[in-house]
Amino acid sequence: MRMCWIAIVAVLGLVVGPAAAQPAPDPARTGLGIRLLDAPSDRRDDPRAQVYVVDHVQPGAALSRRVEVVNRTGRAAQVSLYPAAAELTAGSFQVLPGAAANQLTGWIRVSPATLRLAAGASGTATVDIAVPAGTGGGERYAAVMAEIRESSSEEGISIASRVGVRVYLSVGGPKEPVSDFEITTLQAARQPDGRPIVTAQVRNTGGRALDMSGTLSLTAGPGGLSAGPFPAELGTTLPPGGSSPVVVVLDPAIRGGPWVATLTLRSGPLERAAKATVTFPDEAGQQAEPVAAEQLPLAKDPDILVPLAGALIGLIVAVLLYVLYRRRRRDRGDEGPGAQ
Amino acid sequence: MRKALALGTVALSLAGLAAAAAPASAADVTATFTVAAGTLSIATAATSANLGTATTSLTGTTVTGTLPKVTVTDNRGSTLGWNSSVASTAFTSGALTIAASKAKAYIVPTNGPTLTSAALSAVPSTTAIDAATGLTLGAAQVFVTATTTASNSVDYTPTVQVTIDSTVAAATYSGTISHTVV
Structure with missing residues (x-):
């Protein structure tokens, strides 16, 4: 077990490098962008939790995340931030039009509610989710939306655009429901x-x-x-x-x-x-x-594979350290005062 | 030296144990770490559109126009993809109203969705609603789905068709059409 954990630390270190380097270079005008800044430490190995708000809490608990909003529209913009209700229908995560409400959106507070961003600027908002005590169990869905809606000329169709971070919040007992x-x-x-x-x-x-x-x-x-x-x-x-x-x-x-x-x-x-x-x-x-x-069979089950890979890497590190130690000791033996 | 090595091992093991202990206490205070992923973005080529003009008739008619080009850029570097939907408010002119459900959106094949850049060379295209099925603007429905893994940028130009029933009064109607990406 001890060996496994050493190795997991090592594996994380290795994975973080390439992942951070991966995002493609941004073209200048990508419009209104949003990203999640925080993910829970206990979901480090879950790629979904690094892009979406995915969590399990007990009734009465609260959680907080930050999102970053980026204005690459090429002009100053007023961005509204708000939660919108979402549904899982027809195999898709669908955000309802406008600031649609459901039980989860009632628990979410996004502050500030408006960000004024110069062209090229970015701002951070805090998403606080407070689940009332006595709430029934189950998973609920919403999205934290950033929206630019400009009231255009007196006639015609105004085009609003909004982009969001999905929220999958499970409420229940101390143990999270199993995913399978x-x-x-x-x-x-x-x-x-x-x-x-x-x-x-x-x-x-x-x-x-x-x-x-x-x-x-x-x-x-x-x-x-x-x-x-x-x-x-x-x-x-x-x-x-x-x-x-x-x-x-x-x-x-x-x-x-x-x-x-x-x-x-x-x-x-x-x-x-x-x-x-x-x-x-x-x-x-x-x-x-x-x-x-x-x-x-679950030969690739991370519960088995990660500790296994971990043990292997731990062993290699231990051997390397030992070889290094032996070599240094020998070198010291050759050149040090002890040799005389 | 041997002692230093032993200490190093113990320190790493303790760090491992601390990490193992963290999830147990996560129910009350969730410790978080900073994510290094990029952004999911939406851009529209313009902030307003004119769908055109139709002459009211006894049998009803339609008015069809294109909306400004939409570009979705996913720099999150994840394997999760995204979907976009489109919805509209009712179209109004003073007290006159055309319901959003009278409008449908689709994408003609020459208008996308086009994958303009991707981190991977061989990727499947995006899927979208075609003219035959159309998509009513009165409800939330997925319009374009990214089926591409890794970072990507996709363009599409939606077409909107509004049915003008014979009961609609002649006027200049306005409304707001929203594009949503999650």
């Missing part, structure tokens, strides 16, 4: 434009919403061919108990079958894999029957 999902079926099809796709049915069997991402690989195809990995299309958000398709678009060169399709999906640190044998129809617009997917 299963891939139930895989279905091969050929789109009207001729591209083959695999549609996976995914069911959220846990107590928290999931944002799906992942890849599909094809193996053991005609003539022993392999293909992929192909990225799954993003944007599928599943509420607890919900079921929704996740689509993977493949290369047009892929034909026939049978292929062994292995789909690996993840939401935050959670990862699940399943495989099924699929055959792609030849005609555009056709689809094969859905095939029941076989769940694969």
